[in-house]
Amino acid sequence: MNSPNTKSPLYTAYAGSALLETPLLNKGSAFTAEERLAFNLAGLLPPRYETIEEQVSRAYLQYKSFDTAINKHIYLRAIQDNNETLFYSLLQQHLDEMLPIVYTPTVGDACEQFSDIYRSARGLFISYQDRYQLDDVLRNATKRKVKVIVITDGERVLGLGDQGIGGMGISIGKLSLYTACGGISPAYTLPVMLDVGTNNEKLLNDPMYMGLRHKRVNQLEYDEFVDLFIKAVKRRWPEAIIQFEDFAQPNAMPLLQRYREQVCCFNDDIQGTAAVTVGTLLAACRSKQVKLSAQKVVFVGAGSAGCGIAEQVISQMVAEGVSEAQARSQIFMIDRFGLLTDSTPGLRDFQQALVQSSTAIADWSYSSEFPSLRDVMNCAKPGVLIGVSGQPGLFTEAVVKAMKKGCDTPIIFPLSNPSRQIEATPEQVINWTEGDVIIATGSPFPAVSYAGKRYPIAQCNNSYIFPGIGLGVLACKARLISDEMLGSASKTLSEASPLANTGQGGLLPAFTELAALSKQIAFNVAKTAMQQGLALELADELLWQKINDNFWTPQYRQYKRVSA
Ligand SMILES: NC(=O)c1ccc[n+]([C@@H]2O[C@H](COP(=O)([O-])OP(=O)(O)OC[C@H]3O[C@@H](n4cnc5c(N)ncnc54)[C@H](O)[C@@H]3O)[C@@H](O)[C@H]2O)c1
Ligand SMILES: O=C(O)C[C@H](O)C(=O)O
Numbered sequence: 208m209n210s211p212n213t214k215s216p217l218y219t220a221y222a223g224s225a226l227l228e229t230p231l232l233n234k235g236s237a238f239t240a241e242e243r244l245a246f247n248l249a250g251l252l253p254p255r256y257e258t259i260e261e262q263v264s265r266a267y268l269q270y271k272s273f274d275t276a277i278n279k280h281i282y283l284r285a286i287q288d289n290n291e292t293l294f295y296s297l298l299q300q301h302l303d304e305m306l307p308i309v310y311t312p313t314v315g316d317a318c319e320q321f322s323d324i325y326r327s328a329r330g331l332f333i334s335y336q337d338r339y340q341l342d343d344v345l346r347n348a349t350k351r352k353v354k355v356i357v358i359t360d361g362e363r364v365l366g367l368g369d370q371g372i373g374g375m376g377i378s379i380g381k382l383s384l385y386t387a388c389g390g391i392s393p394a395y396t397l398p399v400m401l402d403v404g405t406n407n408e409k410l411l412n413d414p415m416y417m418g419l420r421h422k423r424v425n426q427l428e429y430d431e432f433v434d435l436f437i438k439a440v441k442r443r444w445p446e447a448i449i450q451f452e453d454f455a456q457p458n459a460m461p462l463l464q465r466y467r468e469q470v471c472c473f474n475d476d477i478q479g480t481a482a483v484t485v486g487t488l489l490a491a492c493r494s495k496q497v498k499l500s501a502q503k504v505v506f507v508g509a510g511s512a513g514c515g516i517a518e519q520v521i522s523q524m525v526a527e528g529v530s531e532a533q534a535r536s537q538i539f540m541i542d543r544f545g546l547l548t549d550s551t552p553g554l555r556d557f558q559q560a561l562v563q564s565s566t567a568i569a570d571w572s573y574s575s576e577f578p579s580l581r582d583v584m585n586c587a588k589p590g591v592l593i594g595v596s597g598q599p600g601l602f603t604e605a606v607v608k609a610m611k612k613g614c615d616t617p618i619i620f621p622l623s624n625p626s627r628q629i630e631a632t633p634e635q636v637i638n639w640t641e642g643d644v645i646i647a648t649g650s651p652f653p654a655v656s657y658a659g660k661r662y663p664i665a666q667c668n669n670s671y672i673f674p675g676i677g678l679g680v681l682a683c684k685a686r687l688i689s690d691e692m693l694g695s696a697s698k699t700l701s702e703a704s705p706l707a708n709t710g711q712g713g714l715l716p717a718f719t720e721l722a723a724l725s726k727q728i729a730f731n732v733a734k735t736a737m738q739q740g741l742a743l744e745l746a747d748e749l750l751w752q753k754i755n756d757n758f759w760t761p762q763y764r765q766y767k768r769v770s771a
Contacts, residue, residue, distance in 0.1 A: 231291050234290065292762070310380045312650045471685060541583060
């Protein structure tokens with residue numbers, strides 16, 4: 208299929224009900240009289256011809272008639288499975304209102320209830336049983352070229368743990384954002400769920416559960432399966448970007464390390480999160496007129512996201528001129544048992560470089576084996592606090608007040624998703640700091656009013672980053688995705704901060720500006736890839752042209768009939 212975005216007519220052999228049942232092609236009541244004749248649609252549609260704007264108005268009315276977020280989600284997914292152009296047109300016109308329905312927080316409910324609310328299949332469910340027929344499975348997916356794959360095994364969905372096959376909701380949701388915010392045509396995207404079983408007893412005992420009903424396969428079996436999948440993708444679509452999404456901690460980093468030099472891939476929870484958080488931190492520091500390298504930064508949750516962000520913060524501090532040792536000494540990672548130190552047992556590889564030395568904290572006073580979050584607040588006096596634990600309520604009033612006592616205008620980012628897993632709500636943080644705080648969350652929260660002032664809440668979510676990275680990689684045909692390319696996305700985001708640029712407005716640009724921002728991120732990411740020899744050398748003008756050519760917008764094209 209040609210890019211559905213070009214103005215030329217689209218030639219298709221589909222006709223009659225097959226055409227109406229193909230969501231990428233279906234126009235419903237917008238098929239013209241001429242098309243209805245040419246494609247044997249007479250009698251299959253109500254007589255009136257409608258524009259996409261009229262269809263969007265009706266769909267929005269219907270959307271509004273649902274009271275609960277999950278029912279709205281189910282309704283939108285049904286439109287997506289019926290008519291993708293209409294779905295994206297509707298989403299684009301109501302982006303602020305509908306992103307929380309398509310994506311976090313509602314996507315968390317959709318994953319938890321995946322088998323209960325299941326209507327129709329989308330994407331590829333590849334089960335462990337299919338491991339020796341992956342070429343056939345990928346061939347079944349689509350005849351088209353696939354450019355972006357979002358893959359999950361559903362083991363750590365947001366902060367909701369193992370959701371087994373329900374993780375597919377995340378792959379679908381992320382790809383919806385690739386299209387809505389990064390302009391990647393839905394024709395070229397593929398959500399994938401690798402079903403290796405689940406350790407979630409509730410799901411294993413649920414008669415509705417649609418995934419494999421056994422515990423997750425062992426590590427050797429798992430690694431072999433993922434490897435077979437990556438190799439099969441390489442054979443079928445050698446240029447596709449693979450985005451790893453919501454893998455649990457024991458697999459997230461090892462998979463990234465194993466494949467990042469072999470295929471064009473990235474892990475959104477490690478690298479996308481690091482890029483968006485450093486970009487947002489830079490904006491916060493700029494609006495406070497301080498340097499990130501002058502801050503002590505505390506993380507609650509030393510997992511994939513926390514350690515990924517920490518390493519990127521260190522790189523940024525080094526870029527600002529401090530030594531790596533100095534930068535590392537300013538990072539405090541807290542996990543279940545307290546601060547990670549060089550005497551903490553059982554640390555994972557990626558946590559070991561992020562510990563505090565026992566000598567550095569020798570004069571701290573604390574009562575348990577390792578300093579608690581509160582102890583760290585009192586003793587280190589950090590300027591930045593980041594929550595990526597998936598555990599609600601960890602930023603207590605005492606913790607936030609202790610932090611405020613030790614610094615001016617703390618920067619506090621409770622990033623755990625979905626909303627109900629957040630470490631402290633924006634309202635709590637603003638009350639406890641008496642409004643003297645810079646805050647960003649991972650899920651959307653409404654603005655807070657405090658003492659006559661309105662505080663918009665920035666959503667420091669990966670969705671600011673990955674659509675632009677995908678668009679840039681596709682435009683320049685980058686072979687790999689480097690840390691520098693992610694750093695360039697971060698910098699572009701920070702430069703777009705209304706608060707840092709003007710002293711007013713949100714810390715991050717509105718989601719409605721994401722399409723323009725994604726194009727700018729794409730451009731800068733592609734330039735970095737070229738400088739590193741990872742992509743085609745293109746003149747700026749040609750690169751912009753490729754970005755714009757790749758940017759799909761939801762408009763109907765005129766169809767012409769070709770015989771089958
Ligand atoms: N930008 C974003 O919005 C964004 C991006 C990525 C992840 N997240 C959120 O961050 C959370 C973690 O994601 P992850 O990929 O790092 O998961 P992970 O499982 O790799 O890490 C979570 C870590 O938190 C630790 N933890 C659990 N309870 C704790 C406690 N009481 N105190 C301190 N630490 C505790 C765990 O031991 C683990 O190391 C999730 O809720 C996810 O939704 C948000
Ligand atoms: O999915 C999101 O909203 C961000 C992040 O990938 C997460 O896992 O929370």
